[in-house]
Amino acid sequence: MGDELNGRIAVVTAAGQGIGRAVAEALRAEGAEVHASDINARLLEDFDASTAQLDATDHEAVHRYFEQFDKIDVLVHAVGYVHQGTIEETTPQDWRKSCSITLDSAYNVIGAAVPRMKKAGGSIITIASVASSLKGFPRRAAYGAAKGGVIGLTKAVAADYLSAGIRCNAVCPGTVDSPSLRERINELAEQMGSLEKATDFFMSRQPSGRLGTPDEIAAVCTFLASDRASFITGQTINVDGGITI
Numbered sequence: 001m002g003d004e005l006n007g008r009i010a011v012v013t014a015a016g017q018g019i020g021r022a023v024a025e026a027l028r029a030e031g032a033e034v035h036a037s038d039i040n041a042r043l044l045e046d047f048d049a050s051t052a053q054l055d056a057t058d059h060e061a062v063h064r065y066f067e068q069f070d071k072i073d074v075l076v077h078a079v080g081y082v083h084q085g086t087i088e089e090t091t092p093q094d095w096r097k098s099c100s101i102t103l104d105s106a107y108n109v110i111g112a113a114v115p116r117m118k119k120a121g122g123s124i125i126t127i128a129s130v131a132s133s134l135k136g137f138p139r140r141a142a143y144g145a146a147k148g149g150v151i152g153l154t155k156a157v158a159a160d161y162l163s164a165g166i167r168c169n170a171v172c173p174g175t176v177d178s179p180s181l182r183e184r185i186n187e188l189a190e191q192m193g194s195l196e197k198a199t200d201f202f203m204s205r206q207p208s209g210r211l212g213t214p215d216e217i218a219a220v221c222t223f224l225a226s227d228r229a230s231f232i233t234g235q236t237i238n239v240d241g242g243i244t245i
């Protein structure tokens with residue numbers, strides 16, 4: 001607990017669980033006034049802050065939601081969806097869903113926040129992934145493409161709004177223990193015939209021999225949100241336990 005972000009207004013999407021929730025809690029612990037949203041309002045019932053149901057893929061709803069803010073100091077966009085498949089296993093529907101949830105949502109949310117950050121400046125953090133333009137992973141065709149797009153958008157926003165005092169960086173996690181990761185392991189276990197094989201598949205890409213935690217991602221987001229990171233913009237910060245050494 002500290003006061004590094006005292007008085008700062010922070011908006012966090014996908015704050016219902018996993019990384020988004022850990023980020024919302026970490027920013028609040030540093031004194032920020034946190035506004036948390038998620039498509040699933042039920043997941044936010046136990047979060048003691050300003051909360052809202054918001055589907056980040058809905059352009060109009062996102063812009064309506066952001067109208068309440070005169071100023072935003074910190075924006076963390078954590079919405080994303082992992083489709084598991086090679087390009088041959090990816091239907092047009094899978095592809096569209098991946099682009100919509102992972103990339104279109106970033107366009108909607110950052111696009112709505114920037115006009116409210118331009119006057120005073122601030123820090124935008126996208127939760128991208130090492131599975132992106134940074135590294136190819138098996139069975140991540142649509143996901144890797146969409147997250148590569150998030151990184152491209154992050155860098156473009158950083159370039160356009162540097163002079164307005166807005167920094168924009170992408171945090172790129174490795175494999176992090178979250179509710180949706182558990183679902184993916186279970187899904188793969190059905191395809192591979194055992195939970196052990198599916199867990200091994202995910203662990204085999206972790207040189208650290210363990211999964212990351214949402215708190216380890218949140219710690220980097222808190223740093224990027226703070227003035228200590230005031231000279232960092234347009235960067236991808238890998239928090240991956242050595243995947244991209």
Ligand SMILES: NC(=O)c1ccc[n+]([C@@H]2O[C@H](COP(=O)([O-])OP(=O)(O)OC[C@H]3O[C@@H](n4cnc5c(N)ncnc54)[C@H](O)[C@@H]3O)[C@@H](O)[C@H]2O)c1
Nearest residue numbers: 014016017018019039055056078079080129175176178180
């Ligand atoms: N867990 C990992 O291993 C990992 C690795 C790299 C990157 N990431 C990225 O981190 C982010 C968070 O992932 P996670 O695994 O911690 O969380 P998660 O997948 O367990 O939870 C995601 C949250 O997003 C919400 N959500 C889904 N669609 C939404 C929408 N359209 N609008 C608003 N909210 C929506 C869900 O309700 C849920 O609360 C994602 O962008 C994911 O791609 C995760």
